[in-house]
Amino acid sequence: MVSLFYFQLLSAGLFAIGLYGVLARRSAVLIVMSIELMLNAVNINLIAAASHLEGRGSFVRFDGQIIAIFIITIAAAEVGLALAIILRMYRNRSTVNVDEIDIMKW
């Protein structure tokens, strides 16, 4: 059995890559993809932890999996919404570069 540590390492790595993408990328589409990456990193973490902790205390395996399924569902909805917003953004301003979209200020 693979140690929980490796799953957490993988999860942390994916999360860090996603975070870097959100912070560093200019394209809104890539930012959305990075967010997906972060969400899935969390999913891996949750499922691994659930599997690892099964049988201790009141934990059961499904606890983690249920939340993971929730996250997948919500992520799907979020992607739909995010892509729609990006599409409108492109129609309005002919760009998806977040540098040029800076009206969220005073």
Next chain:
Amino acid sequence: MEWAWLIPVFCFAAAPLIVVFGERLPGKGAILSILAIGGGFVVFWVVLTAFLGASPASEINGTADCFTSEFTESLTCVYEHSWFHAADLELVWGIIIDPLTLVMLGLVTFVALMVQVYSLGYMKGDPNFGWYFAVHSLFAAAMLTLVLADNFLLLYVAWELVGICSYLLIGFWHERPSAREAAKKAFIVTRIGDVGLLIGILLLWREVGSFSMSEAFEAASTGAMSEGVTTAAAILLLLGAMGKSAQVPFHVWLPDAMEGPTPVSALIHAATMVVAGVYLVARAFPIFSAYDADPLVVVVIVGLVTALMASTIALVATDLKRILAYSTISHLGLMMLSLGAFGYTAAIFHLLAHGFAKALLFLGAGSVLHSTEEQDIQRMGGLRKVMPLTALVFSIGAISLGGIPILSGFWSKDEILAAVNDHRNVAFIVFALLTALMSALYMARAMFIAFYGQLREGMEQVHDAPWLMAVPMALLAVLAIGFGFLSFNWPGDYDGIGSFVSFGERHGFSFTWWLGILSAVMAVGSFLFAWQVYLKGRISLDNAKATFAPILKVVENKYYFDEVYQWVIDRVVLVFSRIIAWFDRAVVNDIGVNTPANSVRRLGYTLRLHVTGHVYSYTLAMVLGFVGLGIFWWFRST
């Protein structure tokens, strides 16, 4: 009898209805106002009949609400309805029905009805006709609530309501600057007294734990409330009464209040609102007479000073309405004098008799004003020839108030003199007689100069009062003549007013012969003297005027009260206000408010440059925040 609350409610309902629907109703809503007060007058008779038939034993609707008051020793009925609780304080809507309330209800409903009918004629064609009647209704409602209230809180509410109605009606012709000024003056001067009243009520509440009058009286008489507190409360209540009843030194507002329409002066500034102070002292008499009745000494002195001062001014004033105003102040002083001399019955009786006579006089003066638009008696004369009815009723009012025997003013004044004679020392009776003498003199002067003698040029076209104005005057004239007969011991069950309205021991009608004859001789003498001076011209006052010129000057300037107040306001109040204003501007506003506000704004200007609008900079801040929190949490947990 428990339906007595309907009397003010009719009028309370009428006021907003007139404001909202008045334009679409006959007479711009005046009909509603008159119906409401007329309904109140009818209910008053029903209540009076029920009251006379009731006894402490008789149960009404299964509950015995009536009892014999231990203070007035007369039947008293109290009906209360809980309003709301707050902690251990319970507030109630409550009405009290006892002889004092009943006579006040009768006076207010009757005079208000008369004055409103009169106003139909007097105010005809005024652009704000409807508003006039709406405020009149509100005033009647508030005044009726005031006399019905069985707790100080409700009384105070009604007290302030009559004040604001008085303000609105004095300033009714607010296009005139003098009317605006007079309205403000009346409101502010009475407010000074009202603050005393409020503090007095709160003091009683703190001591007794309730606003109920009967509990306060109980505490004062059983000694549950210390002598010092009782005296302080009485003096504070008296302050409110002095403001409302225009006693020296708060009397300055009443003469100026004559800027209002004359029917308003008749109702509010002669017959009803201004006697609220006398009513309050009478109502709170158990507090005033508790312990050694020390507060009554203050009452008697205030009353005497007011009566004397005002009647001297009335002697030299030339404006018809102002003569009547000073006469009102003087008679209010007489009522206070009477209360201070334990003449409870006499004060209330004089209140009623004076109310009818003075309302009549004002309505008569209003009739003159209505057709001649002249207020100065020196430019009137001989009006009897062109307005005989007005001259007749005015003369009836004048000789009634002047104290000519068998008219009501004579009997009520005599009761006051008798009370003063019985309970106070000889100085008081001398000055009271002097006031009575001057009262007869100034009434005679006004009457003879304005209505008798030669008709002035240009007054030939003057018309008498139309019937809408004449009928109320005639009815009031009947009362001004005959009301005094109520004081006698008639054959049968009726033992004079003293057996109905009384405080403590009941007493029937009694007549102190030497006083009665003396005052009658003085009154008749005054009228004859005035007749000789102002009509026949056989006695000239020029020598006397020259001799007493300095005194005359002081009196003609109303003892310089207005000037002194103006000086105090200009030199003390306004200077103090300017200092306060400077403090407010410089310290509170500039340093206290603007400095923090400006620094926050400057900080905001600086900070907003860091807000780029770039999503990733926000995200970075968020991430760094999380990391920071994580580190913090890490170190805390280890």
